[in-house]
Amino acid sequence: xxxxxxxxxxxxxxxxxxxxxxxxxxxxxxxxxxxxxxxxxxxxxxxxxxxxxxxxxxxxxxxxxxxxxxxxxxxxxxxxxxxxxxxxxxxxxxxxxxxxxxxxxxxxxxxxxxxxxxxxxxxxxxxxxxxxxxxxxxxxxxxxxxxxxxxxxxxxxxxxxxxxxxxxxxxx
Numbered sequence: 001x002x003x004x005x006x007x008x009x010x011x012x013x014x015x016x017x018x019x020x021x022x023x024x025x026x027x028x029x030x031x032x033x034x035x036x037x038x039x040x041x042x043x044x045x046x047x048x049x050x051x052x053x054x055x056x057x058x059x060x061x062x063x064x065x066x067x068x069x070x071x072x073x074x075x076x077x078x079x080x081x082x083x084x085x086x087x088x089x090x091x092x093x094x095x096x097x098x099x100x101x102x103x104x105x106x107x108x109x110x111x112x113x114x115x116x117x118x119x120x121x122x123x124x125x126x127x128x129x130x131x132x133x134x135x136x137x138x139x140x141x142x143x144x145x146x147x148x149x150x151x152x153x154x155x156x157x158x159x160x161x162x163x164x165x166x167x168x169x170x171x172x
Contacts, residue, residue, distance in 0.1 A: 007038040008057040009147060012064035014045050019072065019123030019136040023063035026119075029144040037150040047100040059115045059157060063143060065136075066120025073135025075143060076120035077159040117160035119143055 011027030013020045027040045039057070043049040050060070066076055121140065124133040132140060146152045 005036065005038045006058045007153060008041055008053065008060045009038050010041045010043055010047075010050065010060060010062045012043050012045070012047055012062055015130055016128065018125075018127040018129050018131065019121075019133050020065045020126050021130065022065045022121040022123065022132065022136050022140055025132060025137075025140045026063045026121075026143050026147070029140065030147060033144075033148055035148055038147070038153060050100075057114055059117065061117045061119060061147075061153075061156065061160075063119045063121070065123040066118070068120070068122060070122045071135070072122050072124035072133055073139040074122040075139050076118075076122070077156070078118055078120070078163045079116065079160060117157060119156065119160070 009027060009030060011023040011025070013023040015021035015024045024042060024044070027042055030038070030040050041050070041053070047062075068074070068076060070076075121136055121143065123136060143156075146156050
């Protein structure tokens with residue numbers, strides 16, 4: 001019997017609001033592929049749904065639209081605890097990602113020691129439609145390609161960790 005994947009990729013966002021559905025689109029694409037090295041989870045705009053996970057994951061990677069002021073389709077790699085470094089960052093979610101991730105371990109012991117990383121895709125202007133803008137669709141394809149193999153997934157995690165370490169060094 002093979003071991004269960006130790007990595008959970010979470011798609012966040014609203015697929016009916018154009019580019020805000022970038023995280024949902026990445027996870028939907030991964031679900032169409034054979035990716036036995038990871039599990040996927042669609043949480044939509046309710047990141048508290050993560051509290052319903054039924055097993056421990058050492059790493060949870062959240063893919064979401066993150067507004068920083070960079071050009072649409074830009075890809076950001078970071079740990080959620082350093083998301084505050086994006087001065088123009090915004091979210092359409094009621095609570096910030098930082099607030100939600102600080103509450104999740106209180107809601108389920110399965111997430112107490114989980115390492116979280118975030119891949120943010122810069123959205124263009126949000127529209128009430130299901131179609132992604134061309135630059136965001138290209139970023140979704142890139143992130144999906146990066147995550148489809150164990151080697152690619154490990155590279156994404158390393159990049160998020162490097163950004164976390166660089167950010168921590170800048171804080172001192």
